[in-house]
Amino acid sequence: IVMTQSPAILSVSAGERATLSCRASQSVSSNLAWYQQRLGQGPRLLIYGASTRAPGIPARFSGSGSGTEFTLTISSLQSEDFAVYYCQQYNNWPPRYTFGPGTKVDIK
Amino acid sequence: QVQLVESGGGVVQPGRSLRLTCAASGFTFSSYAMHWVRQAPGKGLEWVAVTSFDGRKTYYADSVKGRFTLSRDNSGNTLYLQMSSLRAEDTAVYYCARDLNDRGYFDYWGPGTLVTVSS
Numbered sequence: 001i002v003m004t005q006s007p008a009i010l011s012v013s014a015g016e017r018a019t020l021s022c023r024a025s026q027s028v029s030s031n032l033a034w035y036q037q038r039l040g041q042g043p044r045l046l047i048y049g050a051s052t053r054a055p056g057i058p059a060r061f062s063g064s065g066s067g068t069e070f071t072l073t074i075s076s077l078q079s080e081d082f083a084v085y086y087c088q089q090y091n092n093w094p095p096r097y098t099f100g101p102g103t104k105v106d107i108k
Numbered sequence: 109q110v111q112l113v114e115s116g117g118g119v120v121q122p123g124r125s126l127r128l129t130c131a132a133s134g135f136t137f138s139s140y141a142m143h144w145v146r147q148a149p150g151k152g153l154e155w156v157a158v159t160s161f162d163g164r165k166t167y168y169a170d171s172v173k174g175r176f177t178l179s180r181d182n183s184g185n186t187l188y189l190q191m192s193s194l195r196a197e198d199t200a201v202y203y204c205a206r207d208l209n210d211r212g213y214f215d216y217w218g219p220g221t222l223v224t225v226s227s
Contacts, residue, residue, distance in 0.1 A: 031211075031212070033214075035153075035214075041219070042203050042205075042218060042220055043145075043203075044217070045208070045213060045214060045215045048208065048209075048211075048213045054208070054215060055215075086152065086153055088153070088155075088213065090212030090213050094167050095158050095167045096155075096169070096170075097155040097212050099152055099153040100152070102152050102153075
């Protein structure tokens, strides 16, 4: 399953809303996760099951979608949110998990 | 607190072998499936392999199948990735990651260890 993300780069001002898109080449049901990766760090799980926030993740992060189209929304960007965001599908069995190429959220 | 710390990375010649280690602490290691995920320099994430909580089942990405072997020592809270017949395209930061609900998504990641395959 091939994952695509858009846009590749999203320039946003602090306090603004950011909307990131992820598309799967075939249905993955709700088996979709989102991760944040800050420069020089390992990824951090934000969302799983397409819309469930991981423990400790602020409420400004929300996920939606099912099937092939998914969205990650950050309601009001904070300085620490400028990072790269990846979607990942985990629908295959046996496992053939795949990630999208990422969306970089940049300071406008 | 949950900690995962990878080690064993370095520079290795094409065709040679290397073993990565992931030391786990702060949780019941033997209760969780564990994965390796890699990231080539400046690139995105690629899932590499997974082992079940008891080590009885392992699955690999097609790109490493037959060359990499994943194992675990639950008594020592350690995960291993034995890599052989290394290629230039295996150059990456390798992360170990915990599977949150045995479903295929990862709630804790280590800081990673860099493997460079070069002559």
